[in-house]
Amino acid sequence: MRDEATKAVTAIGQVLQEQIDHGLLAAGSKLPAERKLSELFGTTRITVREALLQLEAQGQIYREERRGWFVSPPRLAYNLMQRSHFHAMVSAQGREPSTEVISARLQPASAAVCAWLQLPALSSVIQICRSRRIDGRLVLYVEHYLNPQFFPGILEFDLNQSITELYARHFDLHYGRVRFEIVPTSLSVDAAAALRVSVGSPGLRIARVNYDQHGRLIDCDLEFWRHDAIHVGVDVV
Amino acid sequence: MRDEATKAVTAIGQVLQEQIDHGLLAAGSKLPAERKLSELFGTTRITVREALLQLEAQGQIYREERRGWFVSPPRLAYNLMQRSHFHAMVSAQGREPSTEVISARLQPASAAVCAWLQLPALSSVIQICRSRRIDGRLVLYVEHYLNPQFFPGILEFDLNQSITELYARHFDLHYGRVRFEIVPTSLSVDAAAALRVSVGSPGLRIARVNYDQHGRLIDCDLEFWRHDAIHVGVDVV
DNA sequence: AAACAGTGCTGGTCTAGTCCAGATAGGTAA
DNA sequence: TTACCTATCTGGACTAGACCAGCACTGTTT
Numbered sequence: 213m214r215d216e217a218t219k220a221v222t223a224i225g226q227v228l229q230e231q232i233d234h235g236l237l238a239a240g241s242k243l244p245a246e247r248k249l250s251e252l253f254g255t256t257r258i259t260v261r262e263a264l265l266q267l268e269a270q271g272q273i274y275r276e277e278r279r280g281w282f283v284s285p286p287r288l289a290y291n292l293m294q295r296s297h298f299h300a301m302v303s304a305q306g307r308e309p310s311t312e313v314i315s316a317r318l319q320p321a322s323a324a325v326c327a328w329l330q331l332p333a334l335s336s337v338i339q340i341c342r343s344r345r346i347d348g349r350l351v352l353y354v355e356h357y358l359n360p361q362f363f364p365g366i367l368e369f370d371l372n373q374s375i376t377e378l379y380a381r382h383f384d385l386h387y388g389r390v391r392f393e394i395v396p397t398s399l400s401v402d403a404a405a406a407l408r409v410s411v412g413s414p415g416l417r418i419a420r421v422n423y424d425q426h427g428r429l430i431d432c433d434l435e436f437w438r439h440d441a442i443h444v445g446v447d448v449v
Numbered sequence: 450m451r452d453e454a455t456k457a458v459t460a461i462g463q464v465l466q467e468q469i470d471h472g473l474l475a476a477g478s479k480l481p482a483e484r485k486l487s488e489l490f491g492t493t494r495i496t497v498r499e500a501l502l503q504l505e506a507q508g509q510i511y512r513e514e515r516r517g518w519f520v521s522p523p524r525l526a527y528n529l530m531q532r533s534h535f536h537a538m539v540s541a542q543g544r545e546p547s548t549e550v551i552s553a554r555l556q557p558a559s560a561a562v563c564a565w566l567q568l569p570a571l572s573s574v575i576q577i578c579r580s581r582r583i584d585g586r587l588v589l590y591v592e593h594y595l596n597p598q599f600f601p602g603i604l605e606f607d608l609n610q611s612i613t614e615l616y617a618r619h620f621d622l623h624y625g626r627v628r629f630e631i632v633p634t635s636l637s638v639d640a641a642a643a644l645r646v647s648v649g650s651p652g653l654r655i656a657r658v659n660y661d662q663h664g665r666l667i668d669c670d671l672e673f674w675r676h677d678a679i680h681v682g683v684d685v686v
Numbered sequence: 687a688a689a690c691a692g693t694g695c696t697g698g699t700c701t702a703g704t705c706c707a708g709a710t711a712g713g714t715a716a
Numbered sequence: 717t718t719a720c721c722t723a724t725c726t727g728g729a730c731t732a733g734a735c736c737a738g739c740a741c742t743g744t745t746t
Contacts, residue, residue, distance in 0.1 A: 707729100708726085715721090
């Protein structure tokens with residue numbers, strides 16, 4: 213057991229890794245079933261599963277609940293300094309974005325949201341939950357919380373489009389200062405359900421607090437990314 | 450199985466979570482052994498282990514190889530905009546930093562490092578590997594790569610101290626522009642060994658490329674953080 | 687006091703299955 | 717054609733054990 217390669221888990225991982233690296237398993241393609249793999253490697257499903265979980269942690273593969281394991285596509289470059297929205301960012305990298313609205317309503321704000329938006333207790337906020345895809349793959353679940361005083365009637369608009377553009381076109385609001393908070397953690401129950409992954413999958417939580425061109429705190433977002441879907445870039449001058 | 454709480458794994462997780470939240474299991478304290486827990490919850494070790502792995506993914510607990518499971522201390526706030534070094538940052542948050550040098554030598558640069566430092570093929574670079582602790586807990590493994598032309602004789606100094614301060618005091622070099630690249634992934638083999646965690650543990654990789662006050666590219670760092678040890682803050686103006 | 691050898695405890699790794707629930711595709715009936 | 721049903725395939729969850737390697741403590745020897 214001294215040699216790493218003699219451990220079944222690492223050995224399986226290395227073989228799969230190699231196949232991926234050499235393009236024999238292309239991005240997005242499906243791996244054989246766990247039972248097939250355990251047969252192929254002459255071991256149990258639990259051992260195979262452990263190897264798969266390690267590759268998942270690395271970001272090489274991902275799973276879709278009860279559908280199978282797939283090879284992860286390249287990560288999206290998320291540059292915090294370029295204040296670009298999802299749709300523009302994804303398109304600029306030659307990939308295809310899409311958005312689905314899950315829910316949108318006025319509701320009482322949670323304590324955490326009150327704190328972020330600096331609102332008094334029991335305030336109402338507009339909550340918009342959306343899931344977003346890159347090339348058809350669910351990668352991001354976002355909860356937006358808007359201070360309702362700045363956005364009268366926004367719930368009447370089509371929220372599948374970019375909210376940033378909606379702000380600009382109909383409310384003459386543009387993002388000014390932004391504060392990001394990045395936490396590596398697992399996906400929340402809601403996020404896991406929306407992204408159709410098993411609860412407890414690793415994820416990246418990015419909270420944004422947004423100010424407008426006049427320095428007023430207008431909204432905040434809570435983004436849950438699949439951990440293998442992005443890499444974050446920041447240029448500090 | 451509709452109700453989440455009827456799943457043994459989630460149930461175990463919730464019980465432990467609650468104990469942690471209410472301070473019955475204090476930060477840094479050790480959980481009972483896996484076998485004890487499986488007895489306590491009337492289930493197998495594998496099931497308990499799965500629950501523990503989920504809490505680990507969430508960042509609530511962590512393990513030390515063959516020593517046991519422990520409750521994670523609060524995360525360190527890592528603000529990319531305040532160009533502060535590890536020692537100052539940790540101290541400012543009322544916690545105790547320490548550093549150990551693992552290796553320091555002049556060596557041929559890997560292809561990746563040549564690219565980062567914009568050096569020609571087969572260049573030599575100074576590599577400094579260090580591990581860092583907060584309140585005694587290993588949280589960070591860093592590989593520094595210095596362009597040797599800017600740092601004659603740096604290997605003679607005590608590298609347990611802050612390298613940033615060394616740059617300033619002895620080489621009159623100060624950080625100017627910095628580029629960060631943040632990738633959620635698992636720890637590299639070296640990093641896992643240095644942090645004494647099992648390979649495949651989730652981690653956060655932060656690569657920094659640093660320019661000096663004259664805009665010259667002087668060095669880069671490859672940081673591997675325990676994923677539950679930090680949250681990253683960025684203010685964009 | 688210092689070095690050493692046990693010894694029990696811990697997580698790490700692995701076997702060999704079982705049963706369940708959601709996803710899928712093929713076929714059948716309206 | 718369309719709607720539905722059903723058999724099969726997938727991963728998800730779980731049981732009940734096994735052996736190994738490294739850690740920490742204890743008691744003995746030098």
